[in-house]
Amino acid sequence: MTDFPKTADIVIIGGGGVGTATAYYLAKSGRKNVVLLEKNTVCSGSTGRCGAGIRAQWGLELNCRMALACLDTFEHLDEELGLPTGLNQGGYLLVAYKEKEWAQFQKNVELQHSLGIMSEAFTDVKRAQEICPGVAVDDAIGFTFYQRDGHADPFLTTFAFQEAAKRYGAKFCKFTEVIGLKAKDGGMTVETNRGSIDCKEVINCAGSWAQDVAAMAGVKLPNWAERHQILITEPVDPGVCPPMLMSFSGNYYIQQRPHGSIIAGESPSSDIRLGYTSNVNSIASIARTVLKLLPRAKNIRVVRQWAGHYDMTPDSAPILGETDVKHFWHATGFSGHGFMLAPVAGQIMTALLNGDKPPFDPTIMDYRRFERGERIVEPNVV
């Protein structure tokens, strides 16, 4: 902890999924002197508190393509990083309760098929119960399912990125909070609670704090944090909820980790934004939903609840790319999907900083789109 760097080639602010993946791909590409600053410890923010889902079932072509590339990456990530990521491909079973939603799902599946995502749309409750035994969804009108979707362990994945990035020479500084950013000739100066670093490039991966970090350099981002709550049960035998069971209109997601614990969450009704406080009515509400959908889970005990942030943007789509301040980049605003999209975010940022052609054209994800009145419209989000 004593050898705090005074200079760096690239400084990454934020040690969540996006920050650590970016550090890994940059260091792997041969960039020397990559330094990641984390104000707490790695994976202590939104990634470490997330629902862990990874899905290719999206309704916008760009999102489908990016998510599919993430699935491809996740499927080989343990090998690549040398540590387990806890990937579990039990599929996502999406449940529609409304006609409009079901119509949209069918359109999404058509798009997904055209992109090689061989999802399945059906109305038969028995088929849903084959995928998720005993699920009580008689009130639903349609379902979609894609087997390659699923979930991974956000902690293990982020730490695996961190360890692999370290092996390529990247440096990680925890308990290092950025308190100032100054543009200078040919780079930036990053001021922290532990000293300042002169560097060539800065990437803001600060998630729910990205707007504050951006403001330090005079860049205005429209992000905001949205508090969501979640619960986890004691580990039980597998098979209680094999897929990620999720509904936008039903406002729930439920999954069972390979380790046996069931994780369930919902979108909040309150407007508390930044903060990790949790309340009883939230776990009671989530428990009620689990009980309704999976009645046989009634005697499983809840061991813990917590809160985390969705790092929201006005169109629930990420902000990627350089800003009006030269050498100052952003990979933020993933609106609840930063963990699943982290590999691709890291790959895009690495290509951009190296002057290479990114695997996906990020132009549309430029933060100036909001000023121009443009929106990225994704129908398949909560």
Place this chain on the structure above:
Amino acid sequence: MPKANVICRCEEIEIDEIREWIARGYDTFDELKRELRVGMGPCQGRGCRDIILREIAKATGQPVAEIAPGTMRPPVKPIKISLLAEDFREGEHR
């Protein structure tokens, strides 16, 4: 059979694993919890927390009293889903 010194009984984590990850720089309770799941089981760290805090103290040279104990979360004891569901209050924020 080699001797195993299990520190976290919920997750069956041995002292050697804890020491290995502390040596890698994961020298806070929360980091060890995230990597090894210590403190995440049904006992919520009641069995392992003090032992792990002592290990961190030994490795970092800080007094145990100054090592952050990690976040403790509700509920205090595991509660059945069916029982929790009864507590839901319509109209109150969640």
